[in-house]
Amino acid sequence: MNRKKAFIFRILAALIPLLMFAVLEGGLHLVDVLPNRDLFIPVAADGNERGEYLLVNPDIGDRYFPRNGLVPTPLPNTMLLKDKPENLFRVFVMGDSIVTGWPYESHAGFSFILEQRLADALPGKAVEVVNLGVAAFNSYSLLDMMDEVLEQEPDVILLYTGHNEYYGALGAASTATLGHSRWIVNLNLWLQDFKTVQLIREATYKVRETLAANKESQQPPTLMGQVVGNKTIMPGDEVYERGRRQFEGNLNDILEKAREAGVPVVISDLVMNLRDTEPFVSIETADGESADRSFADARAFEEQGKFADARQKYVEAKELDVLRFRAPEEFDQVIRDAAQLNKAYLVPLRETFDRASPDGIPGNDLFLEHLHPTVEGHFLMSETFFDGMLENALLNKEWLTADLLPAQYYRETWPVTELDRALAKIRIIGLKDHWPFIPENESINAVARFNPVNRFEELAKDVFGDKITYQQAQYMLAENFIEEKEFALAIKAYRALSKSQPAETAHLKNAAFKLIEVRQFQAAIPFLEQSLRLEDSLFANKWLGQILVNFGRAREGLPYLEKARQIDAADTQVLSNLARTYMMLGNQEAANLVMAELEAVKPN
Amino acid sequence: MSDFIKEFFGFLMSHKKIWLGPIVVIVILIALLLVLSEGSAISRFIYRI
Incomplete structure (x- = not known):
């Protein structure tokens, strides 16, 4: 082999690793063998004309956290439209x-x-x-x-x-x-x-998992x-x-x-x-300063009414707190x-x-x-x-x-309910039952010992303990309020419920149904309107139409009743209300046609 | 052309270090980078949502 050829071969050989990585990278993109690490994942359209969505990847934390500990997640079901409209x-x-x-x-x-x-x-x-x-x-x-x-x-x-x-x-x-x-x-x-690097990462995880499994019995947790x-x-x-x-x-x-x-x-x-968080860890500096001392000074200044000095000392205490969560x-x-x-x-x-x-x-x-x-x-x-x-x-x-x-x-x-506040309170109790709020291994199982003083705290404790979901708790509260005729509180609970899962039309329709049952028609309107923005249902069109017509807003109610008729032409309630609406609007001819439809569906 | 390819494969087989070496080295380096540069002191302090 002559020198020139050997040189070309060496160059080509050196390019082989690059070529192999390119082929591997391309191949891994084609086959679905690795966890999806994109920030946004396409979600298939659900057939209700809302278009294609992107979901914030629930496993996004995997990019930044080792899997041997807790891996945090984004808020569930966080979505955006895939194609941004004008x-x-x-x-x-x-x-x-x-x-x-x-x-x-x-x-x-x-x-x-x-x-x-x-x-x-x-x-x-x-x-x-x-x-x-x-x-x-x-x-x-x-x-x-x-x-x-x-x-x-x-x-x-x-x-x-x-x-x-x-x-x-x-x-x-x-x-x-x-x-x-x-x-x-x-x-x-x-x-x-x-993808190639992700593959190597997956492989290193497998190796580490195997090694950790072998070590587990010998090594106490850190x-x-x-x-x-x-x-x-x-x-x-x-x-x-x-x-x-x-x-x-x-x-x-x-x-x-x-x-x-x-x-x-x-x-x-x-x-x-600043005021109500004592330093987590206080260590005296070479200058003789410490977070605890500054915090005590801040409290003293506050008692004397010297608030500017107190603030400065609280800030100093935070700066000297060597566990830097702030x-x-x-x-x-x-x-x-x-x-x-x-x-x-x-x-x-x-x-x-x-x-x-x-x-x-x-x-x-x-x-x-x-x-x-x-x-x-x-x-x-x-x-x-x-x-x-x-x-x-x-x-x-x-x-x-x-x-x-x-x-x-x-x-x-804004619908923040007593249940929301109670749940936050219990989560904080749970948080403060662990390091760094208390020394390591001195947890007293504070949430289990927590005695609820009202029904909100009782429900919140059940939610925290995964006995019921947050949505179930809000439903129960709302229904209690309805029974007690505390309609404003019931509406707030229903609004909190629908805000917690804004894409879930069942919450909206259920709230409307319950409010209609107790003749709170005005209150039902926003729930029906919101549900129609998400889904064109017979229930919401029918009821929104009927309520508007009953409130004397026949012209506004008509399109909803027409839509309801399109969805179910055999619904006698829709047809009779539609005929009545046309009569109210002075359109006798249309009213007669609808009456004829009604007769056909429901002969005397 | 086929002679060229045959000769090139022969060259590859007899000079594995040139192309296999970088692959092994890069894989090891990436694995080391991944293993040694990840980690968090906060994992037990993450707020459970």
């Missing part, structure tokens, strides 16, 4: 468990309140707010999802993130042994988009206390700085991607419980700088929370524990983001209604 105003809300509304059922979360408010504000537009919150997600996961989000042509992205940079997915204080460099983590996440003992993060130490750099780098990349795609981002600074203060500066650099819209959530808190110090009025807002807190968040969109002209003036409903309207009417 008339749709699409908003993505990205972040962590706070964005999901935890520990409430999702509809109490700020993104759902905001969705309703946007729908009311933009009457000519279809509004779609897609909640992409997942517990323990941080800037790594958000950056990794960004390209897929931008492909869906959002009109606006809302961002609330920063508290999970240390202990969240792949965070600065994670147990990863290699991924402490931002570029290595992002390289890892980028590589995982390839105590979280030990892990945390190694992960205490002192202000300014290496891990602390790594977390800050990671947040800064990823956030700038996120905002830059959005800017390049021409998608506006609204981002807020970070809020947290973001450090300088993360707010990172957010401000990144927003300014990338022309994102910054909204002042912190100021809003301070203003709404007694003495300007956020505490248990607005938070259920260290981070998660109360319903009141979620209202503040929805209002701050809405105002931010409005003030920055992200809601086109041509689309806006002249009669914007005030924020107070939503506070008064």
